[in-house]
Amino acid sequence: MTKKNLSYTEAVANIEEILQQIETGELDVDELAEKVKQASELLKLCKGKLFQTEKEIEKILKDMEGEKSNE
Amino acid sequence: MDNQTLSLFQLLVQVKSALKKAMPVSYWILAEISEMKVNYSGHCYLELVEKEETGESIRAKARATIWSAVYRMLQPYFETTTQTRLSAGIRVMVKVTAEFHEMYGFSLNISDIEPSYTLGELAKQKLEIINRLKAEGVYDMNRALRLPELPRRIAVISSRTAAGYGDFMDQLTGNPYGYKFYLKIYPAVMQGDEAEQSIIGALDRIYDHEDFFDAVVIIRGGGAQSELSCFNGYWLTSHICQFPLPVLTGIGHEQDETIADLVANTRLKTPTAVAEFLIDRFRGADMRINELSSSLVDAVTEQVHEEQELLNRFLLLLRPSVRERMVSHSVSLRYLSVHITGAVKQRLIKETGSVNRRNDKLKIAAREFMNQRKHTLDILDKKNGYLDPFLILKRGYSITYHKGKAIKDPALVSPDEIIETRLAGGILISKTT
Numbered sequence: 001m002t003k004k005n006l007s008y009t010e011a012v013a014n015i016e017e018i019l020q021q022i023e024t025g026e027l028d029v030d031e032l033a034e035k036v037k038q039a040s041e042l043l044k045l046c047k048g049k050l051f052q053t054e055k056e057i058e059k060i061l062k063d064m065e066g067e068k069s070n071e
Numbered sequence: 072m073d074n075q076t077l078s079l080f081q082l083l084v085q086v087k088s089a090l091k092k093a094m095p096v097s098y099w100i101l102a103e104i105s106e107m108k109v110n111y112s113g114h115c116y117l118e119l120v121e122k123e124e125t126g127e128s129i130r131a132k133a134r135a136t137i138w139s140a141v142y143r144m145l146q147p148y149f150e151t152t153t154q155t156r157l158s159a160g161i162r163v164m165v166k167v168t169a170e171f172h173e174m175y176g177f178s179l180n181i182s183d184i185e186p187s188y189t190l191g192e193l194a195k196q197k198l199e200i201i202n203r204l205k206a207e208g209v210y211d212m213n214r215a216l217r218l219p220e221l222p223r224r225i226a227v228i229s230s231r232t233a234a235g236y237g238d239f240m241d242q243l244t245g246n247p248y249g250y251k252f253y254l255k256i257y258p259a260v261m262q263g264d265e266a267e268q269s270i271i272g273a274l275d276r277i278y279d280h281e282d283f284f285d286a287v288v289i290i291r292g293g294g295a296q297s298e299l300s301c302f303n304g305y306w307l308t309s310h311i312c313q314f315p316l317p318v319l320t321g322i323g324h325e326q327d328e329t330i331a332d333l334v335a336n337t338r339l340k341t342p343t344a345v346a347e348f349l350i351d352r353f354r355g356a357d358m359r360i361n362e363l364s365s366s367l368v369d370a371v372t373e374q375v376h377e378e379q380e381l382l383n384r385f386l387l388l389l390r391p392s393v394r395e396r397m398v399s400h401s402v403s404l405r406y407l408s409v410h411i412t413g414a415v416k417q418r419l420i421k422e423t424g425s426v427n428r429r430n431d432k433l434k435i436a437a438r439e440f441m442n443q444r445k446h447t448l449d450i451l452d453k454k455n456g457y458l459d460p461f462l463i464l465k466r467g468y469s470i471t472y473h474k475g476k477a478i479k480d481p482a483l484v485s486p487d488e489i490i491e492t493r494l495a496g497g498i499l500i501s502k503t504t
Binding site for chain 1: 219221223250251253255283353356363366367370371374375
């Protein structure tokens, strides 16, 4: 299943792999549904990385700011 | 020989005049500026040195001055031509007269400068540094790093007060597509003698968070074109080469590339160009995702379509055999129906025959029956004639009625009752006693 901490590049690579599997007709109809679901989740993840603010990253930046003032 | 005793002043005046006599003209000399200062009145005081060919040790040193009237012309001329600040550390070709002053000692008075020499020297120096970086095997290191497709977390080395910095930050944070960048400023002095060390310091601080950042941006918005020497320094460029994160430069100059530009992962002209580059990279990723998304839809649609086609083909294969079956069945049905019709017709004909025959028989039988009945009726008729009451009355018999009923016993009629007696000739009404 889709990991949360997947990098953009990894996610895109996964989508491409799924796309290729579909295009070459490797999947039967049952697998297809599962893979399509997986791909659409990955696409959502990628879009998120483009547009969404990740609290985790903001926090690290904030911590760095604090560390800075101690210098 | 008479030993003439002189005062210090007298001696130095003699030195001064001897020097003037011996070296009355000016000379073009080559030297390196080791120190330089401009005072409040606009005069420029320098220290010129010459180093040993083989090393750093100094073998000649002299003070020099550029009087303010000359300096006001020479400085802009030199700096616009060389794009280099007239400052300590550079090699110059200057026209000097040797002077001696009883108060200030020996000094060189600079009256002219040849910028092309410095340009050549700088180019040579630059080439030497490039060759040194190459020889050390670090020259291509930063360029070989792969810039992430989505450089989201960016360490920015700049001066907070620079106009280029503000524009850069605004451009990224307010990009029209709404892409999210995480920017962290690492302030540094971007020009002057401290710049090189200051930028190296910023790189060191970023290095502590190497895992967090995707890239480093070095931008220098505006400022004098002649302030770029730090970007040609060996130590800074060597740091950039070996930095573990891709370095993007937007140093903001039009002419020659600095060594920092040459060794950086991605070289852009201005801070604005760096921001555009980053946004474009996101845009590219954005479009790639959209493309993948629609390719996915297409591929799935196609596969579903193919499955449908397959089903259709099965159907097509099935249909003729079904139709054949249907046709053969319907033919046999039609045969059956024809057969049945024929059989029914034959049967009908046959049955009609027998019905007709029976009919004839019936008719005969019926006629016979009727005849018989008629005969019987005739006889009965005849017999009936004998029994007609009128005929009987005529023969003198009569019928007596009481209240419309024939009286068959006189005891049933009480006295003083009216009775009617029917005779052949009429009705006789009487009263019982």
